[in-house]
Amino acid sequence: MDIPTSWTTEPHAAYLDWQATEAAGADRRRFSQRSIIQHKAMFDRFLRHLSQRPTTLAAFGAEHLESFFADVDNRCAPGTTTRLRYLKLIDRLCRHLVAVGVRQSNPAAAFAVIAAWPDDEPVPLFLDPAADIALQAHVQPDAGDDARATRNRAVVALFLGAGITAAELRATRGGEFLLDTVRPHLRVPKHGPRLERIVALPAFCTPALAAWNQHRPASAEALLFPAPRTADKPTNDVLLGAIVRGALDAIGFAAPDMSPRVLRNTFARRHLLAGRTNEEVSRFLGLTSQRTAVRLRATLPVGV
Structure with a gap:
């Protein structure tokens, strides 16, 4: 099975294969096994969101990202970097899908331009x-x-x-x-x-x-x-x-x-x-x- 076909027919397997063989962060370093497990769980959640619309990795657009990020925001505590971590993952995924011919464009690019990591991590909340x-x-x-x-x-x-x-x-x-x-x-x-x-x-x-x-x-x-x-x-x-x-x-x-x-x-x-x-x-x-x-x-x- 060629790579573009695997992303459309067996996306879970294709993602794991990509993570294990090619995917890397901004510093070009390969991800740790712990990071790969976390990324897989995040990808699975995003894929479930697409399947409920319904659309696919090859066809989803900015409107699907907007609804997905709205759902993330509703389920996450204020001040966390969860949304930004999902955005980085999806942007990296879309760039790869464009590179292998699954997609023609990267709808996450516009979201990534206006996103930035916070200068300081929020102080953790706890009970005194x-x-x-x-x-x-x-x-x-x-x-x-x-x-x-x-x-x-x-x-x-x-x-x-x-x-x-x-x-x-x-x-x-x-x-x-x-x-x-x-x-x-x-x-x-x-x-x-x-x-x-x-x-x-x-x-x-x-x-x-x-x-x-x-x-x-x-x-x-x-x-x-x-x-x-x-x-x-x-x-x-x-x-x-x-x-x-x-x-x-x-x-x-x-x-x-x-x-x-x-x-x-x-x-x-x-x-x-x-x-x-x-x-x-x-x-x-x-x-x-x-x-x-x-x-x-x-x-x-x-x-x-």
Whole structure:
């Protein structure tokens, strides 16, 4: 099969082949395996968007990019570089498609001209220790909780106590966390570029998880947080975001980002305040890079 045909008939395979053999960044250096995994996930999302319009890699235009970037903006916290990273990926992809004869033009070029990386990265958002303690108190079970409230407390408790991402929580199964041991813990399987790890669960989050256990199937293979009316599908990101925002509203926290990312940052910063090293905190987060830990350490009080 020739290259142009592969992009139109098997775009996923064509993209992986290109990433593995030719694709490079602005400095002409080949991408790392971690970057390739991230790029593949981003490409898959863009391809799904095109298929829903419907159009193809060979035919999409500026109007499809506008709708795609609008969707990205709606789903991402303000101040992040997510849109710009997608734009760079699509611009690079389109230039390649033009070069191999799949396209006649690059509709991303006009978007790329007016885009620029921010001079400084935004300061990461997190709960200060007082707000952290307030949220820890909020997730404790209440005698009047119904199944929905019990689930919501458990979701927030796990985000705050384990520092996992929304994707990792959605994929968590019952057999991956143990509460009835001397050291309660969660096993987080490898997910994309994030490494497998064991996260110790702090005492504040185990009551909420134990209460939720009474409402879910006992099977080790069952999802810990299935969709409300579909037991074999995970809770979606929109619902998880609403659950976290509701909890943050309840303790009076307000910020441009009210997503699970705030709780992950809080988890990491709590460990930095406790004296953990950047390397240790990065490992707790499943990251090979210390960039997140370094950025959070810069927010600590002088002398800590």
